[in-house]
Amino acid sequence: MAGNIFVANTTAEVNLVASSETILIRLIPPASHALKVKEWGVFFDGISVTADPIITKLFFANTSFGGGMTTHVPTRRVGNQLLSQAVVQTWGTVSSENKADSSGIVAIREVHPQSGYQEKFSYGDEPIVYQRTLVISVNSSTTVNAAAELVYEE
Numbered sequence: 001m002a003g004n005i006f007v008a009n010t011t012a013e014v015n016l017v018a019s020s021e022t023i024l025i026r027l028i029p030p031a032s033h034a035l036k037v038k039e040w041g042v043f044f045d046g047i048s049v050t051a052d053p054i055i056t057k058l059f060f061a062n063t064s065f066g067g068g069m070t071t072h073v074p075t076r077r078v079g080n081q082l083l084s085q086a087v088v089q090t091w092g093t094v095s096s097e098n099k100a101d102s103s104g105i106v107a108i109r110e111v112h113p114q115s116g117y118q119e120k121f122s123y124g125d126e127p128i129v130y131q132r133t134l135v136i137s138v139n140s141s142t143t144v145n146a147a148a149e150l151v152y153e154e
Helices: none
Strands: 005-009 020-028 034-044 054-061 069-072 075-078 091-095 104-111 116-120 128-130 133-140 145-153
Touching: 005 020, 020 145, 034 054, 034 104, 034 133, 104 116, 133 145
Parallel strands: none
Antiparallel strands: 005 075, 005 145, 020 091, 020 133, 034 116, 034 128, 034 145, 054 104, 054 133, 069 091
16 A cells, blocks of 8 residues: 555446446456555435435445446545656446445445435554455435445555
8 A cells, every 4th residue: 555545436426226226336456456445435316305215335246247337547636656656556437237246245324315425444444455346336215316436545
């Protein structure tokens, strides 16, 4: 870990289809490279006060995913090196794909669709991603839009 902090986020709101699990972000570190998750969050724009909570998961996945993914380079937030010398190693991906293998659950949260949830891991408690994929997925009983972000250190 070189102390370079990056954020991978959805590039636009993702329209959630009711009662269908949707992947918002999939983070894939390069081979033989580890990263440390600093924080993660999901945010919704629901309008119903009585709507059921949205099941939100942060998990490790060991299986490959099909199509529907859009690759983008995460944004560098802060680091110890000059910007011109720092290279982003990890690629963030965003999807509305409905396939998820939640083989290594890190967190499951119920979030009201009129709000959001953000979690910062304390020092020494950050999940390490190595030779696996880290995924944020949601499953909503109503149709709402969602946005998500993962902050990590390389």
